[in-house]
Amino acid sequence: xxxxxxxxxxxxxxxxxxxxxxxxxxxxxxxxxxxxxxxxxxxxxxxxxxxxxxxxxxxxxxxxxxxxxxxxxxxxxxxxxxxxxxxxxxxxxxxxxxxxxxxxxxxxxxxxxxxxxxxxxxxxxxxxxxxxxxxxxxxxxxxxxxxxxxxxxxxxxxxxxxxxxxxxxxxxxxxxxxxxxxxxxxxxxxxxxxxxxxxxxxxxxxxxxxxxxxxxxxxxxxxxxxxxxxxxxxxxxxxxxxxxxxxxxxxxxxxxxxxxxxxxxxxxxxxxxxxxxxxxxxxxxxxxxxxxxxxxxxxxxxxxxxxxxxxxxxxxxxxxxxxxxxxxxxxxxxxxxxxxxxxxxxxxxxxxxxxxxxxxxxxxxxxxxxxxxxxxxxxxxxxxxxxxxxxxxxxxxxxxxxxxxxxxxxxxxxxxxxxxxxxxxxxxxxxxxxxxxxxxxxxxxxxxxxxxxxxxxxxxxxxxxxxxxxxxxxxxxxxxxxxxxxxxxxxx
Amino acid sequence: xxxxxxxxxxxxxxxxxxxxxxxxxxxxxxxxxxxxxxxxxxxxxxxxxxxxxxxxxxxxxxxxxxxxxxxxxxxxxxxxxxxxxxxxxxxxxxxxxxxxxxxxxxxxxxxxxxxxxxxxxxxxxxxxxxxxxxxxxxxxx
Numbered sequence: 001x002x003x004x005x006x007x008x009x010x011x012x013x014x015x016x017x018x019x020x021x022x023x024x025x026x027x028x029x030x031x032x033x034x035x036x037x038x039x040x041x042x043x044x045x046x047x048x049x050x051x052x053x054x055x056x057x058x059x060x061x062x063x064x065x066x067x068x069x070x071x072x073x074x075x076x077x078x079x080x081x082x083x084x085x086x087x088x089x090x091x092x093x094x095x096x097x098x099x100x101x102x103x104x105x106x107x108x109x110x111x112x113x114x115x116x117x118x119x120x121x122x123x124x125x126x127x128x129x130x131x132x133x134x135x136x137x138x139x140x141x142x143x144x145x146x147x148x149x150x151x152x153x154x155x156x157x158x159x160x161x162x163x164x165x166x167x168x169x170x171x172x173x174x175x176x177x178x179x180x181x182x183x184x185x186x187x188x189x190x191x192x193x194x195x196x197x198x199x200x201x202x203x204x205x206x207x208x209x210x211x212x213x214x215x216x217x218x219x220x221x222x223x224x225x226x227x228x229x230x231x232x233x234x235x236x237x238x239x240x241x242x243x244x245x246x247x248x249x250x251x252x253x254x255x256x257x258x259x260x261x262x263x264x265x266x267x268x269x270x271x272x273x274x275x276x277x278x279x280x281x282x283x284x285x286x287x288x289x290x291x292x293x294x295x296x297x298x299x300x301x302x303x304x305x306x307x308x309x310x311x312x313x314x315x316x317x318x319x320x321x322x323x324x325x326x327x328x329x330x331x332x333x334x335x336x337x338x339x340x341x342x343x344x345x346x347x348x349x350x351x352x353x354x355x356x357x358x359x360x361x362x363x364x365x366x367x368x369x370x371x372x373x374x375x376x377x378x379x380x381x382x383x384x385x386x387x388x389x390x391x392x393x394x395x396x397x398x399x400x401x402x403x404x405x406x407x408x409x410x411x412x413x414x415x416x417x418x419x420x421x422x423x424x425x426x427x428x429x430x431x432x433x434x435x436x437x438x439x440x441x442x443x444x445x446x447x448x449x450x451x452x453x454x455x456x457x458x459x460x461x462x463x464x465x466x467x468x469x470x471x472x473x474x475x476x477x478x479x480x481x482x483x484x485x486x487x488x489x490x491x492x
Numbered sequence: 493x494x495x496x497x498x499x500x501x502x503x504x505x506x507x508x509x510x511x512x513x514x515x516x517x518x519x520x521x522x523x524x525x526x527x528x529x530x531x532x533x534x535x536x537x538x539x540x541x542x543x544x545x546x547x548x549x550x551x552x553x554x555x556x557x558x559x560x561x562x563x564x565x566x567x568x569x570x571x572x573x574x575x576x577x578x579x580x581x582x583x584x585x586x587x588x589x590x591x592x593x594x595x596x597x598x599x600x601x602x603x604x605x606x607x608x609x610x611x612x613x614x615x616x617x618x619x620x621x622x623x624x625x626x627x628x629x630x631x632x633x
Contacts, residue, residue, distance in 0.1 A: 008585040016572045019565030064587035 006051070007060040007073040010044045010083065011126050013037060018118040027110045031101070034114040035094040038087065038121070045087040045125075049080040053479075059131070067131065068192035074131030078335070078483040082128040082258045085339055089250040089346055090121045096350055096458035097243050099451075103357050104155055104241045113153060117247070120146040124255045133181045133267070134191045136259060137174065140223070143255075144170045147248055151240040162235035169232040173222030180216025183208055184267075197267050204272050213277070216263060224256035226320055227290025230313045237309035238362075242353025245305060249312055250346035254338050257319055261335075264323075265487040274326050283324035288418055291317035295425035299432065304352050305362040307429055308345065311388060314422070315341045318403060321419065325406045331484035333402030336476050340387070340395035340469065347384035347462035351377045354451030354459060364433065369442030371434075377451050378437050380463040385430035387466045390423050394470040398477065503545040510538040518612045522601065528608035532615025539620050548627050557624055560617050567614025574606045 017037040021030045052058060052075055060073040067074075075083075097117075105113050123143025127136055148170070152163035185191055187208055188199040203209045218229075225233040233253075237245045264273045273279045291314045298310035319341070322334025354377045355370060356362050371378045387394035400423065407416035451459070469476050484490075518531035543551040578590035588603025589596040 005579055005585065008579070012572060012575065012579075012585060016569065016576070019568040022561060022565040061584055062586055064584045064589060 003047075003051075005060070006044055006048050007058060007075055007129055008062065010041060010048065010087075011073075011122060011129060013044070014041055014118045014122040014125065018115045018122065021111050021115040021118060025111045027102075027107065030111045030114045031094075031098055034118055035091075035097075037118060038091040038094050041121070041125070042084075042087040042091040045080070045083045048075060049084050049479075052077055052080040053482075068190050068195035071135050072131040072192055072194075073129050074194065075129060076483075077479060077486055078261065079128045079258065081335070081339070081479050081483055082255060083125060085254065085342055086121070086124050086128065086251045089247065089342060092458050092461050093243060093247055093346070093350075094458075095454045095461075096246070096353065098454050100241070100243045100353055100357060100455065104243075105153055109153065113150070116146040116149045116153075117244075119143075120150060120247070124251050127255050128258055131193050132191050133184065133193055133196060133263075134178075137178050137181060140174055140177065140259075143252065144174060147244070147252060150244040150248075151236050153244070154239045154241050156239045158235070159239035162239040166232045166236040169222055169229075173219045176215045176219030176222070178219075180212045180214075180219060183212035183215065187212070193262065193267050197269060200268060201272070204276065209272075210277075213268060213273070217260075217279070220256060220260045220263065224253050224260060224320075225313055225316055227286060227293060227313060227317060230290070230294070230316075233313055234306055234309040237312065237349075238303060238306040242349065242356050245309075246346045246349035246353060249309070249349055250342040253312065253316055254342050257316070257323075257334075257338055261323065261331075261487060270326060270488065280324045280326055283320055284415065287317040287321035287324060288415065288422075290314065291321070291419070291422045292425070295422060295429065298429040299425065301429075302364050303362055304355075304364055304367065304433055305349070307364075307433070308348055308352065311426065311429060312341075312345060314426075315345070315388075318399065318419070321415075322399075322403050322406060325410055326488070327406055327409060328481065328484045328488060328490060329402055329409050330406035331487060332477065332480045333399055333406050335480040335483050336402060337399035339476055339480070340399045340466070343395060343462055343469065344384045344387040344466045347380060347459060347466060348388070350455065350459040350462065351381040351384065354455045357451060357455065358448050364436055367433070367436050368440040369437070370448075371438035373442065373448040374450050376456060377459070380456075380459045381437075382430075382434060383463050384466055385434070387470065389426045389430055392470075393467065395466045395476075396470075398470060398473050402477075499545055503541055507538050507542055510541070511535060514538065514612075514616075518608065519605075521608055522604060528611025529615050532612045532617075533619055535612070535616040536619030536623070539616075540623050543623070543627060548624070552624075555620060557621070560621050560624070563613050563617035564621060567610045567612070567617065570610030570613065571607050574603055574610070578603070 014037055017033065021034060024030050024033060058075045059067065061067060062071040062073065101110060101113055120143050123139045123146060126139030127143065130136055130139065148163050148167045151166060152160055184196060184200070187203045187206070188196055190196055190199060200209065222229045237249055240248065264279070294310045294313035294317065298307050298314065301307035301310060319334045319337050322330045322337060352362055355367065355374060358374060359366050387396040390396035390400040400419065403419055404416045407413065407419065514531045514535035517526035517534055518528060521527035521531065539551065539555055575586040578587045579585050581590040583590035588600045590599065591602045592599035
């Protein structure tokens, strides 16, 4: 039975667990329960990916109403991959959660924190799994609303303004998306993505189609924090609790990129988006400018969390650059980077979170001599940082390799050169942290302990993964290649 | 406003019919306009009116915040639970036919009834919780 209902269980299990957390209330119990749920989801997501790779597309009709009338959950290689990514991150972070949440969230709010965490997780998984355009919006709101609460729980009072800023921008994005979907529904009378992709081509010449696509695209670009619509991101990541920063950085923007892929490639189709409207002529320059502007801003930050947040904006630029090439290699690069960047950014934010636990601050000035005081944590930071730069044997290298390959394949060597040069900026901002942590003496001699074991488990699983997938690329690259082929309609 | 006669008397007259009307909107929703969301809001409005007249303390003695929190969760559980029941009976999630396979329309009816009840409970509880959240805030000086 589980096998048949796998797609829905993946959503319903965390959804039901969220209110159960409210009923359980007791701190440790809630944590244990939430962890169990996340691990179970990880198991189900892996089973789903294996099944999809063996059998092809899996479809599930909710309420027994067959698509296109009912809501359909439609799983293929791309979203099975995203589902796996989100559940890996959610499950691995649960180790880190125990000490981190105990430190940063007041005891009375723990159960509410985990409720919001599970709801956010449900929302992100739901966005990825559904085959219904309006359902995407509903799950988007579930994940966004819970992430606003999660961000607002940060210790710093500025977390409230950051959360509010994100709320305004996020709502704007979601409204644009729903306007776009509404117009699509008006034109075709269907909300099912697959059905939309068959009916939309007849409407391509109308102005409504243009307007619908414009609203949808701008909305999605806001949600995925594409330059220049990224202004909500640095504050939100900077002031949120450590766990939330790591979770959102690794999943929220990635899922939004998946939504972008799904709508542009599957629903609208490359012919309309890239041949008629030439979206790539807009995506590629913006991605490149975004990479440079955000990396330069990262260099000048004095707070490590903020620095990494700007670096996230730059990394989103790489993913969108890969998508902008509209080739199998480019998309492979974009999708692989989506996975790889989630691993390395989560690892980086976890090491920052461990430092915050012991130092109480993520200001670079307080990090002097941290390399000696918390050697294990800083080692993880350096390894994940190398990955961010794109040093061979790390995941960062794999994604950059495919991106540059795609640029050369298209004959755009200046872009390949620019993408390579931008890595030097990453060297600078990672080095700034390394220099302060390893080559400057601490101001006071107070003894700082190494991070607790639970935190190190999460941190090292992810850091280990950045190295493992940097050497063993079979899984990530082959799945990404299949996904890219599927999006472009090259392979079944 | 406890000491002002007119609001108090009007409130006492109106609060029970408002609650009753909420239940009407809830359970008549499948034949006429209405449903869980609207009913929940109307129900919460009655509690809000009571609070405005008799004060937050008095309301919290009847409508305990702890209970409200549990109700928020219970409504969602009722909704999802209905879906899970059909799952365990061998049908797809939220396929209400499972509730009465002999007469599918009756099953559908029952399913929607339960789901809407869940919506009503959660919406009412959330509305009251939000109102308590604002009303309980002390003025910043």
